[in-house]
Amino acid sequence: MSVFTPLARPELETFLAPYGLGRLLDFQGIAAGSENTNFFISLEQGEFVLTLVERGPVQEMPFFIELLDVLHDADLPVPYALRTTDGVALRELAGKPALLQPRLAGKHIKQANAQHCAQVGELLAHLHLATKDNMIKRKTDRGLDWMQEEGAKLLTHLDTEPRRLLEAALDEIAQQKVKILALPRANIHADLFRDNAMFEGTHLTGLIDFYNACSGPMLYDVAIALNDWCSDDNGVLDGPRTRALLGAYAALRPFTAAEAESWPTMLRVACVRFWLSRLIAAESFAGQDVLIHDPMEFQQRLAQRQTVSAMLPFAL
Ligand SMILES: Nc1ncnc2c1ncn2[C@@H]1O[C@H](COP(=O)(O)OP(=O)(O)O)[C@@H](O)[C@H]1O
Numbered sequence: 001m002s003v004f005t006p007l008a009r010p011e012l013e014t015f016l017a018p019y020g021l022g023r024l025l026d027f028q029g030i031a032a033g034s035e036n037t038n039f040f041i042s043l044e045q046g047e048f049v050l051t052l053v054e055r056g057p058v059q060e061m062p063f064f065i066e067l068l069d070v071l072h073d074a075d076l077p078v079p080y081a082l083r084t085t086d087g088v089a090l091r092e093l094a095g096k097p098a099l100l101q102p103r104l105a106g107k108h109i110k111q112a113n114a115q116h117c118a119q120v121g122e123l124l125a126h127l128h129l130a131t132k133d134n135m136i137k138r139k140t141d142r143g144l145d146w147m148q149e150e151g152a153k154l155l156t157h158l159d160t161e162p163r164r165l166l167e168a169a170l171d172e173i174a175q176q177k178v179k180i181l182a183l184p185r186a187n188i189h190a191d192l193f194r195d196n197a198m199f200e201g202t203h204l205t206g207l208i209d210f211y212n213a214c215s216g217p218m219l220y221d222v223a224i225a226l227n228d229w230c231s232d233d234n235g236v237l238d239g240p241r242t243r244a245l246l247g248a249y250a251a252l253r254p255f256t257a258a259e260a261e262s263w264p265t266m267l268r269v270a271c272v273r274f275w276l277s278r279l280i281a282a283e284s285f286a287g288q289d290v291l292i293h294d295p296m297e298f299q300q301r302l303a304q305r306q307t308v309s310a311m312l313p314f315a316l
């Protein structure tokens with residue numbers, strides 16, 4: 001489980017009172033998630049999620065709150081910080097920054113099909129279109145510099161084969177960095193995995209967990225999503241799901257020629273990002289009661305992305 005900070009009913013009741021949403025009926029810690037403490041909260045006036053921010057860029061909470069307001073105002077299905085009757089969005093509980101958000105309907109899906117992937121592509125394009133002309137600047141703390149720095153440190157922890165794979169990827173990042181950073185930018189989710197989307201049947205009801213969101217190349221966001229939504233169990237990209245996600249995205253925001261050229265590199269960079277963060281998490285949380293994702297999954301995906309056959313549909 002990942003409830004890092006347990007809460008007692010009286011402190012919750014005191015915290016929730018200023019929202020004016022009625023009495024606390026029930027609350028339950030959420031086991032899923034690996035970064036923050038989350039609770040499902042039932043109040044007389046509805047269902048909510050309380051998040052205590054445990055790690056990561058705590059000082060940048062105003063960015064996340066502003067971005068979610070922008071996306072909510074653009075009618076995208078995202079949570080957003082509710083305000084107390086005095087208008088306060090970011091509060092503190094048990095010494096941690098705390099937010100109350102509406103609970104989105106739906107649940108995560110494990111097995112994605114082409115219909116799910118098309119909706120993910122469409123929503124991702126809407127997210128980028130809603131922010132690309134008024135991007136709220138935030139440099140990611142897990143960008144190319146971070147990959148180069150952490151990757152170099154981790155090389156010595158790896159066996160020969162994965163070390164060669166990572167070395168080649170780090171060399172490519174060094175060579176392609178300028179090109180990657182010059183690609184078209186917007187605010188990006190940067191972690192659009194299956195466990196950050198909610199579905200009712202094949203209908204995408206929401207996107208959650210914006211704590212990796214930043215300003216960055218839109219193509220990077222597409223590559224991150226594709227690597228999770230469209231990989232098979234061997235890390236190979238599945239044709240129908242890949243075409244569905246890319247086609248739905250490009251129908252709303254056509255890719256540029258520069259993006260098409262950088263596509264194979266971007267798929268590899270997106271693998272490196274999560275291979276490294278999972279290796280680091282596996283080392284730092286070993287033996288603890290924290291959800292750790294398997295680093296091997298991204299090692300395997302990176303190995304499979306050495307040759308990329310899926311072309312990016314782009315506007316001429
Ligand atoms: N607004 C929300 N609506 C519905 N469920 C949510 C919402 N926010 C979080 N959850 C639930 O909590 C779980 C963990 O949330 P997440 O933001 O992914 O945590 P973490 O930041 O720790 O990874 C999600 O998998 C989801 O089930």
Ligand SMILES: N[C@@H](CCOP(=O)(O)O)C(=O)O
Nearest residue numbers: 035191193212274277278293
């Ligand atoms: N979706 C990621 C976890 C989130 O990344 P992090 O760097 O914020 O831990 C994964 O599956 O690895």
